[in-house]
Amino acid sequence: MKIAMAGDHAGFNLKKEIKELLESQGHEVIDFGPFSEESCDLPDFIYPASLAVSKQEVDRGIFIDGVGYGSALIANKIYGVYAAVCQDPFCASLARSHSNTNVLCLGGKIIGSAIAQEIVKTWMTTDYLINEKKYTNRVEKVIEIAERHIRKDI
Template sequence: MKIAMAGDHAGFAMKAELKKLLEQQGHEVTDFGPFSEEGCDLPDFIYPASLAVSNGEVERGIFIDGVGYGSALIANKLPGVFAAVCQDPFCAGLARSHSNTNVLCLGGKIIGSAIAQEIVKTWMTTNYLADNPRYTQRVDKVVAIAAKHTTK
């Protein structure tokens, strides 16, 4: 699977670690930066990575900043991007199975390496429950709301 990764200085170390894990699992990772722990502005990296998801250049995105919310806030501004902040594997599973998210946002200052790996493993291997009308109806409503307020 093609995955965009991005973050800021607070997520740099975790991004590097998760990128290695994903590549070992056979995924193709495009790293949008940053490429050091030097202070930087989150939108400079999250926006281009989110565009890659929105434009279909990658199938999913994994973004890591200090707490995850800044990345989600930026990513969710783009059409076709559905980002969720997850701080445990349970939420990661629900974000995929119930909400069909295509971007996972993590907080490098909130969670540790081991839990981050478990969150990513769960999110990457959980399928959307596309055959369950309860979830598809809800997701379709969210997509319709987005269509009313975004243009591509």
């Protein structure tokens, strides 16, 4: 699978670790930065990575900042991007199986490496429950909202 990764200085070290994990599992990682711990602006990296997800240039995205919410806020402004902040494997499982998210957002200041790796493993290996009508109905409603309110031209 091809994965976009991005974040900010607060997520830099965890992003490096997760990137290594994904590559060791055979995934192709497109790193949108940052490439150091130097202070930077989150939108400069999350926006282009989100566009790659939207344009289906990558299969999914994993974004890491201080707490995850800044990345999700930016990513969810882009048509076709469905981002969730996950702080444990259970939430990661539900974000995929019930909501069909295509972007995982993590907080480098609030979760450690071991739990982050378990979250990523769970999120990457959990399938959307496409045969469960209650989840597909919900996801279809979210897509309908996006169709009405988010611009498609990027």
